[in-house]
Amino acid sequence: MSVTEITLHQVLPKVFGGMEAEERIANSEVWLRDLSFRRGCRTLVSAESGTGKSSLLSFMFGRRSDYMGDIFMNGENVRKFSVEHWCGIRSTALSLLPQDLCLFPELTARENVEIKNRLTSHRSGKWIEDAFEMLEIGNRADTAAGKMSVGQQQRVAIIRALCQPFDFLMLDEPVSHLDNRNNSVVAALIEREAKECGAGVIVTSVGNHLDLDYKEVIKL
Amino acid sequence: MSKDIVWRLLHRNISVWQLGGYAAATFTGLAIVLCAVRFYCDVHSDSEGDDPYVTKDYIVISRTVNAIGSLLGGDNSFSPEDIAELESQKWVKRVGEFTSSDFNVSASLDMGGRGMSTSLFLESVPTDFFDVVPSGWHFDPAKDTTVPIVLNKDYLTLYNYGYAASAGLPKISEGVIGMVPVKLSLSGNGKQIWLKGRVVGFSSRLNTIAVPEDFMTWANSEFGESGERNPSRLIIETESPGSPEVKNYLDSHGYEAAGDKAASGRAAYFLSVATGVVAGIGGVICVLAFGILMLSVWLLLQKNRSKLHDLMLMGYKPGAVGRYYYIIVGVVNACVLAGAIIVMLVVSALWRGPLEAIGVKGASPFAAILTGIAVIGVITAINFLAIRSKVKESFAG
Numbered sequence: 111m112s113v114t115e116i117t118l119h120q121v122l123p124k125v126f127g128g129m130e131a132e133e134r135i136a137n138s139e140v141w142l143r144d145l146s147f148r149r150g151c152r153t154l155v156s157a158e159s160g161t162g163k164s165s166l167l168s169f170m171f172g173r174r175s176d177y178m179g180d181i182f183m184n185g186e187n188v189r190k191f192s193v194e195h196w197c198g199i200r201s202t203a204l205s206l207l208p209q210d211l212c213l214f215p216e217l218t219a220r221e222n223v224e225i226k227n228r229l230t231s232h233r234s235g236k237w238i239e240d241a242f243e244m245l246e247i248g249n250r251a252d253t254a255a256g257k258m259s260v261g262q263q264q265r266v267a268i269i270r271a272l273c274q275p276f277d278f279l280m281l282d283e284p285v286s287h288l289d290n291r292n293n294s295v296v297a298a299l300i301e302r303e304a305k306e307c308g309a310g311v312i313v314t315s316v317g318n319h320l321d322l323d324y325k326e327v328i329k330l
Numbered sequence: 331m332s333k334d335i336v337w338r339l340l341h342r343n344i345s346v347w348q349l350g351g352y353a354a355a356t357f358t359g360l361a362i363v364l365c366a367v368r369f370y371c372d373v374h375s376d377s378e379g380d381d382p383y384v385t386k387d388y389i390v391i392s393r394t395v396n397a398i399g400s401l402l403g404g405d406n407s408f409s410p411e412d413i414a415e416l417e418s419q420k421w422v423k424r425v426g427e428f429t430s431s432d433f434n435v436s437a438s439l440d441m442g443g444r445g446m447s448t449s450l451f452l453e454s455v456p457t458d459f460f461d462v463v464p465s466g467w468h469f470d471p472a473k474d475t476t477v478p479i480v481l482n483k484d485y486l487t488l489y490n491y492g493y494a495a496s497a498g499l500p501k502i503s504e505g506v507i508g509m510v511p512v513k514l515s516l517s518g519n520g521k522q523i524w525l526k527g528r529v530v531g532f533s534s535r536l537n538t539i540a541v542p543e544d545f546m547t548w549a550n551s552e553f554g555e556s557g558e559r560n561p562s563r564l565i566i567e568t569e570s571p572g573s574p575e576v577k578n579y580l581d582s583h584g585y586e587a588a589g590d591k592a593a594s595g596r597a598a599y600f601l602s603v604a605t606g607v608v609a610g611i612g613g614v615i616c617v618l619a620f621g622i623l624m625l626s627v628w629l630l631l632q633k634n635r636s637k638l639h640d641l642m643l644m645g646y647k648p649g650a651v652g653r654y655y656y657i658i659v660g661v662v663n664a665c666v667l668a669g670a671i672i673v674m675l676v677v678s679a680l681w682r683g684p685l686e687a688i689g690v691k692g693a694s695p696f697a698a699i700l701t702g703i704a705v706i707g708v709i710t711a712i713n714f715l716a717i718r719s720k721v722k723e724s725f726a727g
Contacts, residue, residue, distance in 0.1 A: 173643060193722060194647055201645025212640040214339055225335045226644050274645065 113183050113203040113277045116170055118145045120179035123165045127178065134161060139328045142179070149277050151310035152322055157330035163314035164209050166330065167280045170312075171206045172196040201230050205276040209283050211267040215256025219247060219266045222255050227273040241269045244299060246292070261287040268296055272303050279304055281313045285320050297321035336641070340654050343633040348626040349662060352619055356666045357673075359615030360705060364674035364698045366609035371693035372678065372685055373601060387570075388459065388535050390428075390588040391580060392563045407560035412583075421568050421575055426459040427561035428538065429546050433518030433553035437527065439510055452479075453538040454546035459565050464530040469545035477514055478530040480540040481507075486532060504532055518553035536565070537588050563588075572599030620709050623662075624716060627655065631720040638724035652721040659713045667706040674698055 122130070122141045135141050140155065141162070147153060147170075157163040168174040169181060172188060181188045183199075191199075200206075213222050219242070227233050233241075242248040245265040247258075255263055264287050271279065279300065285293040297320050304311050313320050314330075393406040408416075408427075417425050431452040438447035457463055460480070467478055490501040502510070512527035533540065568576065580587060631638070641651055675695060682692055 171643070193642075197642060197645050197647040200643060206643065208643070212643055214637065214640065216342065217335065217339065221335050225339070225641075228335070229645055270644075 111198055111202045113199065114149045115182075115184060116147045116278065117182040117185075118143070118170075118179070119182065120144065121166075121169065121181060122178045123162050123169075124176045124178060125165075126162065134158075138330055140166060140330050145328070147278065147310055147312055149310050150308055151312070151326060152324045153310070153312045153326045153328060154319060154322070154324040155312065155314045155328050155330050156319075157314060157316060159316050161330045163316070163330050164282050167206060167208075167282050167312070167314060170278075171200070171204055171280060173206075173208075201274055203275070203277045205271045205274055205279050207267055207271040207279075207281045207284050209286075211263055213255040213263055213267055213270075215254060217255060218252045219255055219258065219262075220251040222266055223270045223273055226270045230274040232275055233273045238269065238273070241272070241299065245269065245295060259287075261289075261292070264288060265292070265296065268300070272299070275307065276309050277307075278310045278312060281311065281320060283315055283318075284313065286316075286318055288318075290321075293318070293321050336646070336651070337654055339637055339641075340634055340651070341658075343630055344658065345626065345630070348622070348629070349658070352623040352626055353662050353666050355619030355622060356616060356663070356709070357669050359612045359617075359619055360666060360670035360702060361673040361677075362612030363609050363616065363705065364612075364670050364702050365677050366605050366612060367701045368674050368678045368693075368695060368698040369681065370602070370605045370609070371697045372681070373605075373690060374693070387568060389566045389568060389576070390537060390563055391566060391585045392588065394584050394586045405560075407562045408564055409560055413561075413564065416564070416566065419575075419579060421570060421573060421579075423567040423569065424458075426456045426565040426567075428563035428565065429454045429543065429550070429561060430559075430563075431546065432550045432556055432559065433516055436515045437512055438515075439512045450539060452541045452546065452549075453563070454541050454543045455536060455538075455565055456543065459535070459567070460540075461533055461535040462531045466530065467542055469542045469548065471548055476526045476528055477541055477545055479512070479527050480531045480533050480536065481529055482537050482539075483532045483534045484537070485539075516549055516553050519555050521553055523552075538563075570599055570602070616705060616709070620712070623659070623709075623713060627659065627713065627717060628720065631655070631717070631724065635724045638721060642724070648718065648721045652717050655717045655721070656714055659717065660710060663706050663710045663713070667702050670702055671695075671699055674702075 118140065120142050122135070126135055126141065129135055130142065138161070139145070155163055155166065165174065165177070169177050170188075172191060175189065214225070217225065220238070223238055227238065239248070242251050245268070247262050247265050250258055250262055255266060258266070264284065268281075268284060271281070281300070284300075285296055288296060300311060300320070301322060303309075311322065313322065313324075393408070395406060413425055413427070416422055434449070435452055436447060436449045438445060440446075457467065460467075462480070464478065464480065467480075469477060486502075486504065486507065493499070494501050507529045510529070512529065514525045514527045516523050516525065570576065579585075638651055642648075678692075678695065678698075685692060
């Protein structure tokens with residue numbers, strides 16, 4: 111179950127219906143355009159707050175379907191995907207770091223990562239340990255996620271997002287709560303893993319960009 | 331470990347009180363249903379005596395004899411149309427005809443040196459309707475001219491405690507009477523013959539002096555004078571001799587049932603109704619308990635909705651997440667079933683003694699156990715469908 115291309119065809123959130131003539135929609139390089147993301151891409155979707163960047167990733171991840179237009183994966187309209195099919199893609203081809211992180215506050219940082227990795231069996235225990243150390247949260251691995259700072263939670267969620275095979279890694283404001291040094295460390299880890307599997311990386315940001323070497327910057 | 335983590339994640343909102351309440355209510359309802367089913371099966375089982383207590387029963391019917399009919403010599407027999415109409419009734423399983431002797435019969439026997447002689451009557455009914463079919467229950471004039479006879483048990487009682495006591499004769503048991511020589515004189519159609527008779531058994535179902543059908547066919551053809559006659563008594567096999575339907579039918583057609591079968595049938599009918607009511611109450615409790623469980627599962631899944639959604643975003647499939655809820659419901663229902671079966675077995679042991687005292691052996695518990703498995707199976711299946719639907723709904727986002 112591999113995804114090599116994601117294509118957007120005249121997509122617009124339903125909530126923006128009737129606003130097509132407004133400047134923010136008319137000038138958007140995503141909404142109501144034909145646009146493709148290919149495997150191996152490094153794309154930054156730059157947006158102002160409230161323009162629908164989280165919605166865009168949610169649409170492509172099958173988390174929401176309240177949009178007009180169509181999204182295709184390998185030429186197949188995603189509206190036809192069943193719940194089971196989406197679940198399969200989410201553990202083998204698409205990985206999402208949502209802005210709200212979706213960590214389970216009652217579980218420890220390590221358990222939040224394990225709950226994903228045991229599903230995919232993608233990473234070794236050592237890889238996870240090293241990732242915790244690399245992102246400087248090794249000493250917080252056994253702390254309940256709900257008791258960690260937002261920046262620490264963000265790094266736990268990033269490690270979790272990497273605990274699966276993926277063709278596309280979608281990151282919704284991944285470093286909004288990280289300083290520049292941690293931004294670079296996270297970027298290095300993501301670039302290393304994405305490169306290793308030839309995956310595309312799509313990052314949204316309102317200002318504090320993940321420190322990647324983007325080949326494409328799109329204004330939402 | 332992931333199973334453990336997911337389990338720990340999802341079980342936090344499980345209310346032990348809600349599940350316990352459901353389990354207790356279902357257990358109570360199911361135990362009542364199983365006990366009622368077991369009791370019903372027990373009292374409908376074959377008894378050790380001659381007649382099943384409340385199982386398939388037999389009514390012997392005849393036309394009501396009234397004064398005018400007697401004076402005018404009215405026909406009290408059943409026509410083929412009457413029999414056909416009876417057979418078409420849904421409470422009738424089958425109908426057997428009494429064939430009476432169309433000739434004169436007298437019997438003489440020797441009781442301890444004192445001879446007795448009396449005129450009597452003979453009847454035959456199809457062997458299928460016998461509660462006891464003694465060995466040698468046939469007659470062939472070419473081979474053996476001994477006539478096997480089955481008497482009604484009440485006749486022996488009447489003799490022992492009525493006639494024998496007053497006449498100073500010895501009381502005789504069922505075993506001994508078979509050894510008493512009986513001489514039968516058959517006459518009619520210008521012929522007369524002496525035959526040996528032997529009492530081979532006693533029936534509590536047939537209120538008559540019964541002989542084999544082949545004897546009656548032979549004797550009527552030899553000594554009968556009036557040719558083919560309609561039967562004046564019928565024996566009916568029915569499941570519910572005491573039901574109002576039977577009584578209404580008999581009354582409206584001027585038939586009457588012999589003996590106290592109708593009364594005991596009514597008791598049996600009442601018992602069946604009472605058992606049904608008890609089972610119904612148990613069923614209602616089960617349904618209410620089922621409602622509690624559905625509500626609990628609904629609330630649990632609702633509370634865990636965001637967790638289910640997040641698991642879905644990670645790639646967990648609905649079946650994988652639902653499995654934990656299936657296990658909870660499955661284990662609780664299995665425990666409830668096991669508990670209810672144990673209670674049914676223990677409680678049924680309490681009524682076993684009294685039932686055995688009236689000759690009811692009791693039935694196997696399998697019918698009740700199968701009922702329990704069926705009830706819990708249906709409840710569990712609906713639970714699973716509801717869980718599956720709710721989990722998918724959560725996964726739909």
